[in-house]
Amino acid sequence: MFDIIVVGAGFAGAVIAERCANVLKKRVLLIEKRNHIGGNAYDCFDENGVMIHQYGPHIFHTNQKFIIDYLSAYTDWIEYQHHVVAFVDGNYVPVPFNLNSIAKIFPPPLARKYITLMLQHVGFGKRITILQR
Secondary structure (H helix, E strand, O other): OOOEEEEOOOHHHHHHHHHHHHOOOOOEEEEOOOOOOOOOOOEEEOOOOOEEEOOOOOOOOOOOHHHHHHHHOOOOOOOOOOOOEEEEOOEEEEOOOOHHHHHHHOOHHHHHHHHHHHHHHOOOOOOOOOOOO
């Protein structure tokens, strides 16, 4: 009855099943234990009508236009900007630690001093680890 059987309808299984059916023109049986596709990246509405991430938060990352174009045939996108910060002495500080972090943590005169010293010893735009010996 089927040319191909795909087990699991997470990202990989769903894409393989779709490509085999639409590109290769194969008859595909897609088997999934859950009542939805998408694996853990699944959104649904709770009892109050609020959209939730059923299995925890998920963020899709890519800068490949062809991937976004492909997926756009199957989903709508919600724009999201992700910023990682640490809370240090009452301030939200950019992570990974950078010159802006120094400016937020220390009083302005001290921050300028530390930034100047760091630029003199390391240079601008260089990545260093705090674990250097």
